[in-house]
Amino acid sequence: MPLIRPEHLVPHQNVNAVSGATTIDGASSTFAIVDGRIADRNAGHTEVSIDAAGWMVLSPLADLHAHLDKAYTWSASGSPAGSLEDAVASWRAFSPSLSYDDIKTNARRQLTAAFQSGVTAMRTHVNYHEGDDSLRGIRAVVELRAEFRNVLDLQVVAMHDHTRSAELIRSAIALGVDLLGAAPHLAPDPQLELERTLRLAEEANLGVDLHTDENLNPDSLGLLELARLTKTWPKERTRSAGHCVSLAMQDPETLALVLKEAATADVSIITNPLTNLYLQGWQHPVATPRALPPLAAILAAGVTLAAGGDNVQDPFNPLGNGDMIDVVAAMVLAGHLSPRAAWDIAAAGRSLMGLQPATGAVGDAADMILVRAASVAEAVAERAPDRVVIRAGRVISVQSRSSRAVTVTPLAQPENSV
Ligand SMILES: [Zn+2]
Structure with a gap:
């Protein structure tokens, strides 16, 4: 059976074996895939066997x-630039005109960009929308969760603000959302909003994912309060x-x-460096704060840390693109993590979603990204233009660098050079 090079794979192929790939640790890896899982040897049928020499498996x-419900609205909302408060105001003014169909079209575009870049697990917040039918965005995204189930696992967080009634929130829960969300630090009484949200979650036996302390005020201690109020929750309930x-x-x-309390209470932190580098610090024209939480300290304290791309070309960030490699790069450049540590955090969200691990170990889910690179640093630096995404053993995306350029011919060496 001839070996196939990764760049010649096509979507829908089921991969039975991979040989000679470099792991994130620099080792050479050869493995089989049986029934969507990593196996140490194949089950006898080897229709698609990959020769991955020169490629990494990540x-x-x-x-x-x-x-997802806000994606690609930056231009339509008037191309706003500025702080979180500016972005919220722009969104409020614009979003009544955003229809169910608009939301679905835009969210579908981001989901497609995400899985093609190697994101096979995603948690999205969805607002209650302004205007008639405030649940139209949540309904649209819950439907997309089913539509995209063969390429990525999606969790939907229904994110209310303090103006939304308990009755409406219960209606959103009935649509089948996975978690409740809110942004207590933006409410007039953050403590009240936090407690109300946790009560509604407990009532529905759901977890929470809260926008927390998204500001540069050292006295903003919502994380500490969240930890204190959820430390008696069952371990498996998300906070x-x-x-x-x-x-x-x-x-x-x-x-x-704060970090000790968060670790004790099993509160996980999700860092969103791209949006926070953009949104915070507008009042500080010099020595502008980076607005990233201290990632190394969070890890050292034993708090589970994952990462998000957050906004994609919407009022909160004109530049997001759904590719988590950009987030890895930001965690290296602005968060001072090694490329290896940053990749691990960008991959860590799977476990927070309760999914089977995908670390390449025998028995793990056969979800992986193949990139043509010699190291994870090179893969991140180059943004991995040659990239193959495999989900449960099936090829779901193949992309490769394509460019045309003039040829630059080396000059003849001058005779008097040494
Ligand atoms: Zn957010």
């Missing part, structure tokens, strides 16, 4: 904080805190206390 990426930007501004003693 864990698939998990985008744990998306906003995630997105952003946690204020951790970047706290003194070392406060930071240590």
